[in-house]
Amino acid sequence: MREIILNKLKEIEKEYHIKILYAVESGSRAWGFPSEDSDYDVRFIYIHKSQWYLSIDPQGIGAKRDVIEVPINDLLDISGWEITKALRLFRKSNPPLLEWLRSNIVYDQQYSFIDNVRSLEKEVFYPNASLYHYLNMAKNNYREYLQGSEVKIKKYFYVLRPVLACKWIENNETVPPIDFQELLNEIISDGPLKTEIQQLLQRKMAGEELNMEPRIESINEYLDKEIKHIETYCKNLNVKVDDSTQKLDELFRSTLQEVWD
Missing domain, CATH: 1.20.120 (Four Helix Bundle (Hemerythrin (Met), subunit A))
Structure with a gap:
């Protein structure tokens, strides 16, 4: 099954002209209590080429979707978040994204992006x-x-x-x-x-x-x-965290340069 998933991820990269930075298993298999008939829930983070971001239309609006969703079948569910969407959710301490960072079933990890994200987690965690x-x-x-x-x-x-x-x-x-x-x-x-x-x-x-x-x-x-x-x-809990926007902007720009330049 791993080979099927890796091939599908390569197909997605070619079809959408992107680079996948990180791809993992989520759901019951990652949580450690799969059933024999559990499907595979693959989640990934990806980045477009530089010119995709240099546009008057922001990502996530109209044709510039910030998610990629592959049609689901009985065995395999694959979807991904564009990098700026992922970083905005990371800034909000999004629990599903934080779980992806901890999955022990990693299908692909490229470049320094995920290591850099993890280094900021303590500052961002809310x-x-x-x-x-x-x-x-x-x-x-x-x-x-x-x-x-x-x-x-x-x-x-x-x-x-x-x-x-x-x-x-x-x-x-x-x-x-x-x-x-x-x-x-x-x-x-x-x-x-x-x-x-x-x-x-x-x-x-x-x-x-x-x-x-x-x-x-x-x-x-x-x-x-x-x-x-x-x-x-x-x-009764009242915790404040500093605004991490500047650091996440810098991470986005450095990743864009690392991947495509």
């Missing part, structure tokens, strides 16, 4: 943005999937992971790791709750369907308590 992103994800999935006496049991991971990510931010004040097992080991101590979660994880990765089953009370109790705690924590 915990409020990530906390509210993960909190809303946890609350929405918890409300939709885990409230009945029987629940879509695989959805536990789509609530547990954002809750654990919030706890990581609270404890460490840094971007949380993308891997679910790393989050679990850091946040939840050995005991019955962790054992329940580990057993569920093993079942999911073994390919069990994990559809409707009686809910797991110990996990529900943990999630209910922590979601309420995180809501209170977020309301």
Whole structure:
């Protein structure tokens, strides 16, 4: 599958006359709890040639789209963000982008761009943005999937992971790791709750369907308590970060020169 993905990325470069700076796996495979039938969610950052940026129409407007989306099939979902879009989102501490930077499944990495982005992460990271992103994800999935006496049991991971990510931010004040097992080991101590979660994880990765089953009370109790705690924590958190625009402008210009000159 890796070869198919790499060939598709090369096709995209030729078709759109771009250079791909970074391409990774996202979603359940990167999070560490794929099922046997999980598709591949490939995300990339790309840059156009210099003249594309020297125009009276800004990127992202009209025909100058700042995303590339390949038609999705049952196995493969590929999409990418243009570099200035990615850097604007990085300036806002966009959680999906920060996760891309931590993916342990890297398909392509060219030039110095990603290393330079990572060097600025501590200056840019705004915990409020990530906390509210993960909190809303946890609350929405918890409300939709885990409230009945029987629940879509695989959805536990789509609530547990954002809750654990919030706890990581609270404890460490840094971007949380993308891997679910790393989050679990850091946040939840050995005991019955962790054992329940580990057993569920093993079942999911073994390919069990994990559809409707009686809910797991110990996990529900943990999630209910922590979601309420995180809501209170977020309301009382007040963190300010410096404006990184100048440094990100310089990074964009230096990358443009490095890639095309």
